[in-house]
Amino acid sequence: MGLTWKERAFTALLGAAAVSGLTTLILFLVEATNVLLPADTKFGIVFDAGSSHTSLFVYQWLANKENDTGVVSQALACRAKGPGISSYASDPAQAGESLQGCLEEALALIPKAKHQQTPMFLGATGGMRLLSQKNSSQAEDVFTAVSQALSRSPVAFWGAELLAGQDEGALGWVTINYVLGLLVQYSFSGEWIQPLEGTLVGALDMGGASTQITFVPGGPILDTTTQATFRLYGTEHSVYTHSYLCFGRDQMLSRLLAGLVQSSPSLLVRHPCYHSGYRGTLALAPLYGSPCVQAAAPRDLGQNLTVEGTGNPGACVAAIRGLFNFSSCDGRGDCAFDSVYQPPVRGQFYVEASSPGQDGQLRDYCASGLYILTLLLEGYGFSQETWGGIEFREQAGGTDIGWTLGYMLNLTSLIPAEAPAQWRAQSYGVWVAGVVFLVLTLTAILGATVVQLWLRD
Known part of the structure; x- marks a missing residue:
């Protein structure tokens, strides 16, 4: 059975009211959205x-x-x-x-x-x-x-x-603690709050040429040359930080190979960190082009070097340990290596490790892994108890870990804030949209009620 003309009129009226209300609401919300867009x-x-x-x-x-x-x-x-x-x-x-x-x-x-x-x-x-x-x-x-x-x-x-290496390490520390929400957080009540100091994590950056360690120690920093201080979000942070030039992955590999060349009687070098069956040749001159390589160079740098892998992990670790001066810290509890002051590591650490580039070879993986292990355990002083607090990451929260974000956070403190008038405009825009929506809804309900009463007559 078809609808009566009154029922059709009622349906059309309701549809028109709904479309009108929805259209107006969209227009006002678009206007409010334009206000809400962060033009600043x-x-x-x-x-x-x-x-x-x-x-x-x-x-x-x-x-x-x-x-x-x-x-x-x-x-x-x-x-x-x-x-x-x-x-x-x-x-x-x-x-x-x-x-x-x-x-x-x-x-x-x-x-x-x-x-x-x-x-x-x-x-x-x-x-x-x-x-x-x-x-x-x-x-x-x-x-x-x-x-x-x-x-x-x-x-x-x-x-x-x-x-500076110290700045690189300290700014990297700022980055990782920021992206983890440990410097400032937005609460459910709509306020920015600073988390507790004890929740801050340490940062380890293992690059190609240098490596940095930065953390908040459990006591005072006795060597002020290793101290960096930041004031972020109204809170002052003091951290221990040190950078080791020539201890990055690429320079470590060059120093390791140069040491093996120096101890070899010929230009045929047997490399314990390269896998068994590997054999390759390389030019000598580039190996001695870095200031990090202190080993005496052969007289004729125009020659090529032949390298054979032996796949001997024990000999590989021994060769890598030779890159460090651990004996300079004997008897000192606040020393890492090469006579560098360092308080005992404390808390959780995030590590950004340099991965092999596009020309990276499988031959270097063993040396890189054993080097990181030696640096963390014997160099920085991590133990079986503290090892579980180390996380290897390239990103956190979708953000790259490194010094650049920390630099930008520090930079923003130098840029004046603008007047908060736009926030009042935002609140006004949302309030207007809400009021209009409420009025339109009440109008539609009232219109529908009137028509229903009319149909009953």
Whole structure:
């Protein structure tokens, strides 16, 4: 049986009211959303110029900050093509050119209206530290070329600098504790709170040229040269930190091989860390090009070296231990190796370890693994009881672990916060949308009630 004309009219009226109400609500919500969009979002670009490669990171945060420090998130990570900028010592212009691809990605992500107010910084680490020691003039040329290339971009270039090892370690500590929510958290009540000091974790960074350890010790730091202090989110943090140049993965492998060459009577070297059956040749000259390699070089560096693997883990560990000076810390409870002061490790640690590059060989895996084990147990002093507190990660919470985010967090404390008028606009926009929705709903209900009474007549 078909609907009567009154029932059809009632249905049409209800449909029109619903469509009208929904359309109006959408329009108001769109307007409110436009107000809610963080138009005051700020951006920052940081280049991490490491020994083996360069990475670019884009970070973003709202101008309205928590206790003078921005709440920062990672918006982009890009690995530049080619090796680290220290590899372009003989052709510095290529160092700047190698960064352009990632920079273009960053500029495409950041709104053009934000370009001029976006700070950009390049920090160079272990590879450039070694080049500065070997040839300071070449290092300056590389920095000049990189600065010239980056200064031509539309963003605010803040400079290219050599990052001190202590800063690299300390800023890495800031990064990992931030991404784990241990520096600041957003509570259910809508307030930012600082977690307890005892929950902070330590940071271990094992790069290609250097390695860093940073943590909050259980007592006072007796050597102030190993102390770094930060004030973030209204709280001051004091950490122990030290960087060991020449103890990164790549430099360790070079030092290990050079030591075996020195103890071999010929240019045929039997390598205990390489797997049995391996045989390869390599040029001698590049092996002795690093300041980290202190072993005496053969007279004729133009020759090639033949390396055979023997697959002997015991001999491999013995050769690796020879890279450390453990005896300098005998009888000292606050010493790591090479006479370096270090309090006993404490708490949980996160490790960012350098993985083999695209040209990495299976032959190096055994040496790398045993080296990390030796460094952690005999060098830094981890034990069977504390080993369970170590986690190996490249990311945490979707954010890359390294010094760059820590640098940006520290940088945001230097950027003034804007007036919080936009938050009042946001609240107003949401309030208006809610009121309109309520009015429309009541109107529709009232209209439906009137029509129902009319149909009864």
